[in-house]
Amino acid sequence: MKHADRSMGRVRIAVLGKFNVGKSALTVRYLTRRFIGEYRSNEDLLYRQAVVVSGSLTDVEIYDVSGETRDTMTVEEAAHLAADGAVVVYSIVDRSSFEYARRLLGLLGAAPGLHVTLLANKADLAHLREVPESEGRALAEAAGSPFYEVSSAEDSAGLYQAFELLVAECHAQLSSNNNHNAANNNNNAVVVSGDRQQQGQQQGQGGQVPPRTRKFSVTKMLGTLIGAAKSSSPPPAGSTAAPAASLQGTVVVCHKSELFRRGVLRSRRHKTSITASL
Numbered sequence: 684m685k686h687a688d689r690s691m692g693r694v695r696i697a698v699l700g701k702f703n704v705g706k707s708a709l710t711v712r713y714l715t716r717r718f719i720g721e722y723r724s725n726e727d728l729l730y731r732q733a734v735v736v737s738g739s740l741t742d743v744e745i746y747d748v749s750g751e752t753r754d755t756m757t758v759e760e761a762a763h764l765a766a767d768g769a770v771v772v773y774s775i776v777d778r779s780s781f782e783y784a785r786r787l788l789g790l791l792g793a794a795p796g797l798h799v800t801l802l803a804n805k806a807d808l809a810h811l812r813e814v815p816e817s818e819g820r821a822l823a824e825a826a827g828s829p830f831y832e833v834s835s836a837e838d839s840a841g842l843y844q845a846f847e848l849l850v851a852e853c854h855a856q857l858s859s860n861n862n863h864n865a866a867n868n869n870n871n872a873v874v875v876s877g878d879r880q881q882q883g884q885q886q887g888q889g890g891q892v893p894p895r896t897r898k899f900s901v902t903k904m905l906g907t908l909i910g911a912a913k914s915s916s917p918p919p920a921g922s923t924a925a926p927a928a929s930l931q932g933t934v935v936v937c938h939k940s941e942l943f944r945r946g947v948l949r950s951r952r953h954k955t956s957i958t959a960s961l
């Protein structure tokens with residue numbers, strides 16, 4: 684397996700949507716191939732893990748935005764995410780979450796270079812459905828985004844495909860930006876690579892901002908699961924998914940002030956400065 688692409692930087696994905704739609708469950712399912720239905724977390728979580736993209740190990744950060752904390756980002760702030768990609772989630776049994784997703788897609792559409800995927804979750808609850816699949820598909824088409832109806836409670840191949848396609852697209856974009864910057868050798872490119880190199884060194888020394896892990900429950904449990912995923916079973920039949928993780932992952936609790944400090948939240952006015960923050 685190639686490791687070269689890991690020097691390129693992290694792919695950053697934000698998972699957004701109304702509360703209770705299953706953002707955490709989806710993220711955990713993708714990273715661990717497991718469904719954890721019984722925990723409640725009202726904090727924003729940042730998952731860091733190496734995943735396989737096109738045969739190469741790539742560092743991925745998935746920012747799981749809690750819909751319940753008073754401290755959480757607003758829908759407007761989501762449009763200012765310095766992420767490479769966003770997964771917008773709604774629940775097929777909650778019409779209001781679909782409207783929330785519509786609003787999010789509208790805002791994210793204004794963010795240049797952001798890859799966005801629309802996920803309709805809780806497909807296993809079809810008997811309680813409030814949003815027809817055709818409506819979700821039409822919304823995604825209008826936004827120019829891929830669309831998948833999935834269930835994080837079940838082993839949906841579409842869920843893995845959705846994340847993998849998004850990560851692969853973001854990865855390709857980062858590679859292309861890096862090549863472009865290297866070719867032009869302009870001042871911004873120097874700043875970008877300098878920032879990245881510095882970031883890498885700081886992370887190698889334990890990180891500029893030490894991860895704040897929770898003393899109990901979700902973070903510790905997920906950290907254990909993500910770590911355990913490297914030895915977990917292969918993806919389910921029908922999934923094109925590679926094994927969830929090849930290296931140990933971490934989970935970090937985030938608060939808004941920390942997000943600004945980390946550069947997860949910032950203006951997207953200049954594409955090069957966004958890239959520099961990753």
Ligand SMILES: Nc1nc2c(ncn2[C@@H]2O[C@H](COP(=O)(O)OP(=O)(O)OP(=O)(O)O)[C@@H](O)[C@H]2O)c(=O)[nH]1
Nearest residue numbers: 702703704705706707708720749750805834835836
């Ligand atoms: N039946 C079913 N339940 C699900 C599915 N995904 C999540 N849930 C349940 O929905 C509830 C909310 O899931 P979470 O993953 O906490 O949702 P969230 O969007 O992260 O919620 P907030 O942190 O409040 O924003 C939990 O009780 C999950 O067990 C699914 O695909 N099917």
